[in-house]
Amino acid sequence: MAEFDPMKFFALWMFTHDQADDLMVQSVARGSAVAGEGMSGGPDAFTDGFMAMVAEEKRRLKEQIASGGAEKAADPDAERFDEVKFEVAELRGRLDQMQRTLDAIAAHVGATGA
Amino acid sequence: MSARSTRITGTLLLAFVRGIGRARFGLTSTHARRAAFALEWRCAFEKLGGAFIKLGQMISVRPDEFGDELAGEMERLRDQVAPVPFAEIAAVIERGLGASTATLFASIDETPLASASVAQVHAAVLSAAYRPVWGDELPAGAEVVVKVIRPGAGEALLADIGEARRLGGSGLMRALLRGVDVSALLDEFEDSVRRELDLRVEGRIADRFAFDFRPDPKIVVPRIVWNLTSPQVLTMERMYGWRLSELHEAELAGVDAHGLAVHGATAFMRQVMLYGRYHADLHPSNLFVTPDNRIAYLDFGIVGHLTDAERGDIAQVLAAFVYRDADRALRYSANLGVIVPPEKVAMVRRELGELLDATMSGGATDFKHFGFGFLGLLRRNGIGIPGGYGLLVKSLATVEGVARRLYPDIDIMEVARPFVTRMIGESIGSPAKLQERLPAVWRAAMRELLA
DSSP: OOOOOHHHHHHHHHHHHHHHHHHHHHHHHHHHSOTTTTOOOSHHHHHHHHHHHHHHHHHHHHHHHHTTOOOOOOOHHHHHHHHHHHHHHHHHHHHHHHHHHHHHHHHHHHHHTO | OOHHHHHHHHHHHHHHHHHHHHTGGGTSOHHHHHHHHHHHHHHHHHHHOTHHHHHHHHHHTOHHHHOHHHHHHHTTOOOOOOOOOHHHHHHHHHHHHSSOHHHHEEEEOSSOSEEOSSEEEEEEEESSOBOOSSSSOBOTTOEEEEEEEOTTHHHHHHHHHHHHHHHHTSHHHHHHTTTSOHHHHHHHHHHHHHHHTSHHHHHHHHHHHHHHTTTOTTEEOOOBOGGGOBTTEEEEEOOOOBOGGGHHHHHHTTOOHHHHHHHHHHHHHHIIIIISEEESOOOGGGEEEOTTSOEEEOOOSSEEEOOHHHHHHHHHHHHHHHTTOHHHHHHHHHHTTOOOOGGGHHHHHHHHHHHHHHHSSSSSOOHHHHHHHHHHHHHHTTOOOOHHHHHHHHHHHHHHHHHHHHOTTOOHHHHHHHHHHHHHHHHTTOHHHHHHHHHHHHHHHHHHHHO
């Protein structure tokens, strides 16, 4: 059995990392090119566009870390609360409208003496 | 045959005969011939009014079914009719709301702001404060508009639809409209007319849009006053601003046209891809630019609805258009009901690729040209186009047109690019997607490594 060589293992790991990094940098560069002009089109164009977007996100993240700020995540509870508020308000609107219809019927019945 | 039937038949026949003459007895190109007939049909529909105006509006959002020429011509249909005397409008309000206009409103203007085939609109002032479904309270004294269904409009529209059904069954109309399922179309049309005749439907959609756009201070939707609303009467906040035809004045007043064009196009992408509800009748008169630099949406008569699965597939199709990927476009269009028969896939794919290269590359893209070209390509190959698909393509083309009126150099696909890219990117994290795709990813990686 071949002996484990940590130097070779790390060299392989570094080589893989460099290769992936090179490909990623090229993909980001292609994706960042102005649409239509730098873009070749086809299935790979989407991957390039996506990688450019991820790179943009990474830049924002770095800036955020450098400035010591924390990202304000959307609060799912607040979202749900808004939904409930809307549903109740919509119901109130329907009731307001139904009340108006009832008033109209009552006025009509009163007017015709039915 | 009633007088109305005679008038309809006579007007349509006359339009047909005039169309033949205008098309030089068929000796012109196909496009010129279709355009000639489209012009005559539009004039005839304007003359007939009533349901024909509504039918024309529906045709204008269905280039998939009726072709670009007719849909484009019907966009120019003018829905302006002589106003009904105010006494008749006041009677509808009083019957629907159970009190006199003097009791219901602090004041109401007897001269209408607008008068169309189905409804008439009057300015009024609230006599009491009202808390709307979403947004701040409307105080007493707030300016509102009162949209009222014209007396007899419903009956006249439904009678016209009955007449259209009779005519649609005739040999001549069947020949003229070959390829169109007239009966299904009229069923769909009757459904939409019945919905439009109940103004509460429009009010509820407006509320939902106001809620969807709550985080966006640049979008404004009129608030509905539900205690002054009935099926025939809709009272809503009055909006002030400039129509797109008055943009010069808006710019002089300091409105940022470029910013609003980009924002408006982005707002549409959000409607389609995040909310699954979109304003599908975004012609220039349904949109205001307000003095405080906002976009006001009006008139929610035609709204498209999308399921979660459809939103995902639409994002993929749009991504295919943005990144000029014909295979992706056909793969995900199939999920939306655009089925290309196997023997035609290669040809459609090649033509679509050419169309994408011609219209969606090199500087600013031209979605309208592309979208209508794509629908035409499908039609030429006898491929069925679901109504929702055609409506979406048409709506996107309209959004591009509206945005270009605000800012001629805007590239709508550049606006769509981050949206669709992010949406598809985010879908990678879905456990269902991972479970579906990881085995193939693993196989592909191993195949490459072991090749």
